[in-house]
Amino acid sequence: MWMNLLLLIGGLALILIGANGLTDGAASVAKRFRISDLVIGLTIVAFGTSAPELVISVLSSLQGSAEMAIGNVVGSNIFNVLMIIGCTALVLPIQVGQGTMSKEIPLVILSALVLTCFANDCILDGGSRDIISRIDGLVLLGFFLIFMRYTFAIARNGNEDGGEEQKVKELPAWKSALYIIGGLAGLIFGGQFFVDGACGIARSLGVSDSIIGLTLVAGGTSLPELATSVTAALKKNPGIAIGNVIGSNLFNVFFVLGCSASLSPLPMGNINNIDMAVLVGSSILFWLVGWFFKKRTITRIEGGLLVVCYIAYTAFLISQQ
Numbered sequence: 001m002w003m004n005l006l007l008l009i010g011g012l013a014l015i016l017i018g019a020n021g022l023t024d025g026a027a028s029v030a031k032r033f034r035i036s037d038l039v040i041g042l043t044i045v046a047f048g049t050s051a052p053e054l055v056i057s058v059l060s061s062l063q064g065s066a067e068m069a070i071g072n073v074v075g076s077n078i079f080n081v082l083m084i085i086g087c088t089a090l091v092l093p094i095q096v097g098q099g100t101m102s103k104e105i106p107l108v109i110l111s112a113l114v115l116t117c118f119a120n121d122c123i124l125d126g127g128s129r130d131i132i133s134r135i136d137g138l139v140l141l142g143f144f145l146i147f148m149r150y151t152f153a154i155a156r157n158g159n160e161d162g163g164e165e166q167k168v169k170e171l172p173a174w175k176s177a178l179y180i181i182g183g184l185a186g187l188i189f190g191g192q193f194f195v196d197g198a199c200g201i202a203r204s205l206g207v208s209d210s211i212i213g214l215t216l217v218a219g220g221t222s223l224p225e226l227a228t229s230v231t232a233a234l235k236k237n238p239g240i241a242i243g244n245v246i247g248s249n250l251f252n253v254f255f256v257l258g259c260s261a262s263l264s265p266l267p268m269g270n271i272n273n274i275d276m277a278v279l280v281g282s283s284i285l286f287w288l289v290g291w292f293f294k295k296r297t298i299t300r301i302e303g304g305l306l307v308v309c310y311i312a313y314t315a316f317l318i319s320q321q
Helices: 002-032 037-049 053-062 066-091 098-118 120-124 134-157 173-204 209-234 238-263 271-288 299-321
Strands: none
Touching: 002 037, 002 173, 002 209, 002 238, 002 299, 037 134, 037 173, 037 238, 053 209, 053 238, 066 098, 066 209, 066 238, 066 299, 098 120, 098 134, 098 209, 098 238, 098 271, 120 299, 134 238, 173 209, 209 238, 271 299
16 A cells, blocks of 8 residues: 555656656747647647557557556546646636637547547447447547648648747757656656556555546546646646647547557447547537637636536546446
8 A cells, every 4th residue: 555655656746747847848849940839739748648548558458458448548538628627727727729719629529529439339330339440440540640730730830829929948959858858758657657556546445447447547647638737837838738638639539549449449348428428528618618708718717617527527437336
């Protein structure tokens, strides 16, 4: 128990240190190459902070633990939207660009809808069981390539939303690279330590594997996104904060599950349509809160609403045990 607690605390410390270094390095790269904060968040930060999901889901797929692979992605994406956007907005209201509202967030909704369709073979095709097949995985990878093409188009054309230039500290190239690599290492290893410690504590308390997959593992592998987004908000870089969540969610569904299913078909198991409905609903809510109260700004009130929704979902999962 004490060893698991040490892993939990040590992992959290590594995550916080790594998030700070990664944010500084990524913001410096954005300024040096005149790339918008949003694009940096959608690519290097999102990919780096999604590395724990990729490793855990691919290994789970290869080892025949499909429920862990799917639960990790579904739970992580729900956590990303409800907890990360919610907590970030509680720290500092998030201004959302016009292009993000009309293009990027709808892509997050699309990814949730596509995954829900692929996860309902029994209803849609009259199959004997719900499974994400290798063909589904290849289609998801195709969506990922389209998303990457769109992202690089943004980088080439500049930030279409415009807006006030952020005051980003420009570091020497070697130091930026060191910050990014060191930050990613801290996030990845810290996330793994945290998950190992959390799972050990959960199992010692008798919590089931399905709850661990959808909550502790999902939340633990999403801690890099949480730490990076909150840190970015504190450093007045909202483009990185919101771009990080959008990029991570799309990366998780299209690339992580795409790779996992392409390697080995993924039966849904105990991941059901209630979980998928929460995934779709949270994605739609993400879009809605950008319009209400104060247009294209996610306020503290809305951030609090998102956090409450996640707490309610977690309480529901625990009550089903």
